[in-house]
Amino acid sequence: MKFKLSALLGACAVVSLATAGAVQAETITIATVNNGDMIRMQGYTSQFTQETGIDVEWVTLEENVLRERVTTDISTKGGQFDIMTIGMYETPIWGKNGWLVPLNDLSADYDAADILPAMSGGLSYDGTLYAAPFYGESSMIMYRTDLMQKAGLTMPDSPTWDFIRQAAAAMTDRANDINGICLRGKAGWGEGGAFITAMSNSFGARWFDMDWKAQFDTPQWHDTLTFFKGMMDESGPAGYATNGFNENLSLFQQGKCGMWIDATVAASFVTNPKDSMVADSVGFALAPHKDGVAKNANWLWAWALAIPAGTQKVDAAKQFIEWATSKNYIELVAANEGWANVPPGARTSLYENPNYISVPFAKMTLDSILSADPNHPTVDPVPYVGVQFAAIPEFAGIATEVSQEFSAAYAGQQTVDEALAKAQALTTDAMEAAGY
């Protein structure tokens, strides 16, 4: 009996040691968005595990669901995630709140100085980097070269809005279901709200003056909205007030748009012959500006990896971030899937690589990113950082409501003047309530 008991205790000890060994294999949990580049990264995670012995669990969610989910978790110190995928809007706000682990001690091999200045600037607070860009994007014009030629026009490198309106009207062919231009009109601060804000910058408008007073009662905003609605009513697709990125991508890929101004990452989709019917006739140009205004209507955004301050696995999380946003990762993707599929817009060295520069949209993507300045997004000075957003916690809620009013105007449910008056009132109320 004594022998049996000893054997049992011995077996338990062996099992405990084996279990302890297994527990030591660290696992990190990463919350991320569902898009092509992020899904591709998930596919290569096994290589990271092989190199480091760290397992990775992914929680992939739709962008807006993810934003709500990680905001709840980080603000309550829930500790559900060791790495979060966040954007340029959240990073400076969360960095300021002390919710993120600073990334100013990344290894020398990582070469943090290689991150494009526009990206590192937008992902920092008070000079400290809080998130490493996985990929960056701006917006630009994607247009049908065949339709432009048929219309007898040539797209300048940096066109004016007047030219775009003229070209859109010339390319529109309702009988053949071709719309001269497709733009986002869908409500939501990251959808139509992002587009109209970037467009308003190019008309000399701004969200707030230096005293945080709403500016929707200015002529610049009136001109922006009137021009947008006028051009889209003339040459846009039916129901454009509810079109976002996906709807316009679908229309463009099916050959139903002459021009589309949207995220630079869309360039790889519309030039992919597997999905796009117009892949071989797409040209690129800088987002437009108003004649006489020195700001183009392009935004700046990055999906970046950050470490929430509550995690117990900071070292493993940093190892993953260094791996996923490194030059080696870009080489890995290029070797397996071609240079057109590497995550763009994050590193300077990518745009010095002759293999990448030969990709048709590479130069215009870089030019677009470089021409967006999140610290000076408007003609007149503003107290906020961000091109298509103002990096303050209140912005997302206010901008969603404002974009709803604008979408109602696009749909003809109210006039432009009514939409602007409501936007001015609700923004003023919200900012006063927030103590500005």
Place this chain on the structure above:
Amino acid sequence: MARAVTTRRKAINTAIAWAVGLLIFFPILWIFLMSFKSEGDAIKAPLDMLSAPWTLESYGVVQERSDYFKHFSNSVLLSFGSTLLGLIIAVPAAWAMAFVPSKRTKDVLMWMLSTKMLPAVGVLYPIYLLFISLGILDSQLGLIVVLMLINLPIIIWMLYTYFKEIPGEILEAARMDGASLRDEVLYVLTPMAIPGMASTVLLNVILAWNEAFWTLKLTAANAAPLTAFIASYSSPEGLFYAKLSAASVMAIAPILIMGWFSQKQLVRGLTFGAVK
């Protein structure tokens, strides 16, 4: 003549019923069709999409990218677990209100129902903080309790309605024969209320299976059910319609099949006591 009118009316009613049924089922049918197309074909105009080649590509990608069976088993555990726990609490509660009513019984029932009127997001932060302090974030146990709580008013209401249909004299007779309270509920009341309880179980399993607010907010990698599985294929920046459709079909198929097989029971239970 009267017979002819009746026949015509029946035909019209049948046609209307079919039309409404098809209208309700059409989105599911369309998702099913899209799931067998490539991403490029899924975004085409309806007729072009239908004539495009059929493929299992999206199912292959979804199967490769996600752990379907982990999400599926979580859905099964959460929906059946929460329903079972709800029944254990609801049967005595409904018995008490049906057979030993007080002056406040109706008020209590209305109060229970009124908890369903509170927007869930209003209690998100308190519940999230409670889960953190209890250490049950992203756990099946925590979600079973939450799903049970949000469906409990419906379970009690349904059982109360079914129990009210059962004559109290039968229970009295059992008591006179020496049955204890436990025997009365377990061996007399429950067998008589089986059709009603079955439909209550079915409805609440369906409600728990489809619950998408709490299951998305309170889970991460461990306890995520099929609602999170679907959400991982939705994207505002990138076309994933075919994969999203395939994921949706895989997520709704089990509960749809269960619904088909048990629809007679479900309808019988839901209409029980509707006409007196």
